[in-house]
Amino acid sequence: MKRRSKARKKKKFIARYVVFCLLLVIVGFFSGKYLLTKFYSPNSQEETVLAGNSSTDENDSSNDDSKSNSTDKDTKSSNEETNNSIKNGDKSPLNQQEIDPISDSKKVKDMLKSGVYTSKEKKIAYLTFDDGPSVTVTPKILDILNQNKIHGTFFIVGSELDKSDKAKDLLKRIVNDGNTLANHTYSHNYKTLYPGGHVNAATFMDEVERTNKLITDVVGEKHKPRVVRFPGGHASWKGTEEVDRLLDEKGYVYIDWNSLVGDAEGKHRNKEELIQRFNQTKTENAKNGDLVVLMHDTYGKESTAEALPQLINELRNEGYEFHTLM
Secondary structure (H helix, E strand, C coil), rough: HHHHHHHHHHHHHHHHHHHHHHHHHHHHHHHHHHHHHHHCCCCCCHHHHHHHHHHHHHHHHHHHHHHHHHHHHHHHHHHHHHHHHCCCCCHHHHHHCCCCEECCCHHHHHHHHHCCCCCCCCCEEEEEEEEEEECCCHHHHHHHHHHHCCEEEEEECCHHHHCCHHHHHHHHHHHHHEEEEEECCCCCCHHHHHHHHHHHHHHHHHHHHHHHHHHHHHHHHHHHHCCCCCCCHHCCCEHHHHHHHHHHHCCEEEEECCCECCCCCCCCHHHHHHHHHHHHHHHCCCCCCCEEEEEECCCHHHHHHHHHHHHHHHHHHCCCEEEEEC
8 A cells, every 4th residue: 555655646746747847848938939039030129220221221212212202292382382473483492491580570670770789599680682683693692592591681673673584583583592572662763762862752652562563473472572671771861751651551661771791882892891891880880789781682793792601601600590571
């Protein structure tokens, strides 16, 4: 009996031992498989990162093709939309650029009148170009603005648009490139606008409306100017009360300037002299605060285009942002 009992116990022990060993083998097998999958699978995150250069380059190439196709469609759609509002305008790739911030011209006008140009948060420069468009200088100005990925405000003289279709094409390019338009009257004739040094309000308003009609006929109502600049500047003339009232009634805002390059001060200045004059007015008049810079893109102002890249670089180095007026 004792022998049988010992034999049974021995068999049970062996059976339990075998089961235990089998369990160990099974657990070990699945644990090993899990570890191998986690650390050596080609789909693991670590290996993807380590080997990402070769595979990602191929994927990026494919993505680039996809993005290119998508961009082509977007560009085509954008150009079609642009051509609806800007009648057959220049299909510039800069239509796809982000447009610089557009400032409220009323606030800029109030700033200029107050004489306080210090900005609390950031310094802003408004690059403004008067008396164009011209087929000789305006394209150079636009090229420089595009190269620097910034924009300006162009004060248009209506009679220049009547001179040629090329001038009208330039107007289209100005807005296609992301710049804003402003009104600088039709004739820019002091004797007509300011007989005896006094503003003829009726004549002035007629010229503003005539110029806006010319502009909108070319580029559409979307780009109708709200900002007006008096030829010679608002402060230069007497009897402005009536025209100020009429401008305000029709929603116009006049803008002067607090700095300039001196390209319309009588004598011709070369690039270096224009920069020197600009820095002088920036310091003495604007106190190195926010700037509304007066320049000209009319005929004979090639030196203004030559000075513009340096002016932009200097302002950027001084921490200025570039905004447009509307």
